[in-house]
Structure formats: C-alpha cells, structure tokens
Amino acid sequence: MEAEIQCGIDEAGRGPVIGPMVISIVCCDTEFLKGIGVKDSKVLSRKRRSEIFKSIMDRCHVRYRILSPEEINRMMSMESLNKIEEDEIIELLEYAESTVYIDCYDVIEERAQEAIERRSGKKVVCRHKADAIFPAVSAASIVSKVLRDAEIDKLHEKYGDFGSGYPSDPRTIEFLYGFLKNAREPEKIVRMHWSTVGRIIDEIKNQKKLF
Incomplete structure (x- = not known):
C-alpha cells in the first residue's frame, strides 16, 4: 500500500510578550507519524517532545521559520500578527505539493482558508485545534515548540x-x-x-x- 503523505503547518509562540515565534511545515507518512506518537505539543512532556522531534527531523520533510522579537516588532509596525502569520504560511506552502492542513490563526476559519488559497494557489484546510486532529499538524506543532524552547533557553542564559x-x-x-x-x-x-x-x-x- 502506498504511504499517505500529509502536510501540516503550525506555530509556537504566537501569544508571548517575550521571545520569538516559530512556524513550521511538516510533510510525512501519516502512519509513521501515528507510530511515533505525535500529538498536540502542549499535551506532551518536554522530554517526549524532544524524542519525537528527532524522529520527525530524521524521517520527514521539514521547513521552518524563526521570527525574532526584532522581526516581529518591525513587521507589526506595518501589519497585524494575523497578516504576518499568513505571509509566513504562504512562503512555507512553496514546499508542499498536496493539500496542507493548517492550525487556524484567524477566529474565522473560512476567511483564513480563502485568503491563503487565493494568495498561494494551493489547496489548504484551516481548522482550529488542527494540531489535535491531523498528524502532520501535530508534528509541526512539536517541531515549532521544540525549536522555540531552545531559543527561549538561550534568552534565559543571556x-x-x-x-x-x-x-x-x-x-x-x-x-x-x-x-x-x-x-x-x-x-x-x-x-x-x-x-x-x-x-x-x-x-x-x-x-x-x-x-
């Protein structure tokens, strides 16, 4: 049986007042993702996230962006956080060939989905709590969270x-x-x-x- 490849996008660090925001796309075999136990990163321990992160990075197609506070400050002087996240999603979609599932940043799912499809020409599905529904989005949430935690550790040290x-x-x-x-x-x-x-x-x- 041919493997089912699913792509998902999620971020970590949208709400904090300190530190970066990380947004990632993961494309991978859904059975593999289920097998390594991907879930919404918030329900996993830091140790477990780190273990799954290594498996994802070894096996899956992963791209991500780390937006520093300086970048966020500069961009927010011109546009909203929703628009910033939408722009980043558009760029990450260049690496996907199939439908991409996205943890929705907008309170109105249909509005975000229509805007992204119109701008990117790609088929997407925007859903709230997508990281608890779609394995690839769960994987993206783990990648984003682990990468952000590493950046926060550096800031704590400094x-x-x-x-x-x-x-x-x-x-x-x-x-x-x-x-x-x-x-x-x-x-x-x-x-x-x-x-x-x-x-x-x-x-x-x-x-x-x-x-």
Missing part, C-alpha cells in the same frame, strides 16, 4: 529568568517592569506592540512623575 514569556505569568510581568525600565534595547527580546508592554511603560512613566 537575560536571566523571565518565566514563560507569557503575559499571564507573574514572573514575566515582574521581569518586564525591571527590564523595560533599564534596558537600552528592549525590542531585542520584548514584543513592543503588545498591550501588556504599553501598559507597563505607561505605569513606569507615571511612577517617574511622582518623584
């Missing part, structure tokens, strides 16, 4: 413990207050267009006015 980098993390917020107050080039690791950052900067400015 800048200290800023927690997860998500606005919901108290450690991240505590770090941001000190970092935004003292850093010369915060845009190197901080996404300056996030509302969380704007709020903290305003609070820092108001504190200075009191003294």
Whole structure:
C-alpha cells in the first residue's frame, strides 16, 4: 500500500510578550507519524517532545521559520500578527505539493482558508485545534515548540529568568517592569506592540512623575 503523505503547518509562540515565534511545515507518512506518537505539543512532556522531534527531523520533510522579537516588532509596525502569520504560511506552502492542513490563526476559519488559497494557489484546510486532529499538524506543532524552547533557553542564559514569556505569568510581568525600565534595547527580546508592554511603560512613566 502506498504511504499517505500529509502536510501540516503550525506555530509556537504566537501569544508571548517575550521571545520569538516559530512556524513550521511538516510533510510525512501519516502512519509513521501515528507510530511515533505525535500529538498536540502542549499535551506532551518536554522530554517526549524532544524524542519525537528527532524522529520527525530524521524521517520527514521539514521547513521552518524563526521570527525574532526584532522581526516581529518591525513587521507589526506595518501589519497585524494575523497578516504576518499568513505571509509566513504562504512562503512555507512553496514546499508542499498536496493539500496542507493548517492550525487556524484567524477566529474565522473560512476567511483564513480563502485568503491563503487565493494568495498561494494551493489547496489548504484551516481548522482550529488542527494540531489535535491531523498528524502532520501535530508534528509541526512539536517541531515549532521544540525549536522555540531552545531559543527561549538561550534568552534565559543571556537575560536571566523571565518565566514563560507569557503575559499571564507573574514572573514575566515582574521581569518586564525591571527590564523595560533599564534596558537600552528592549525590542531585542520584548514584543513592543503588545498591550501588556504599553501598559507597563505607561505605569513606569507615571511612577517617574511622582518623584
């Protein structure tokens, strides 16, 4: 029986206020992916993700983009995060020949699917929580997550413990207050267009006015 090759795209790090976003495409034999236990990366331990990542990289066709905070800051001065992700997806689609399943970045699946197909000329299926439905998207979520974790480890070594980098993390917020107050080039690791950052900067400015 001929192997069924499936392609999937997913990202890691869309929501954090600190660190990069990684977006990946994986094309691979679905039976192989099921056999190595691919799942939504969020339900796997870091150790298990790393093990599966190695198998994916050895066997599957993988491409990815690591968007640094500086790149995200530059692009968000001109367009939305949804548009940035859409642009990256269009570029990754060049490496796919068959239908590509995508973890949908837009609240309206049909709108994202129509925009991508119109711009790329490729057949795609955009679904929310696609990383829990399609093996290739699960694989892409694992690749993106492992690569982003490695980048975050490097940033922790250089800048200290800023927690997860998500606005919901108290450690991240505590770090941001000190970092935004003292850093010369915060845009190197901080996404300056996030509302969380704007709020903290305003609070820092108001504190200075009191003294």
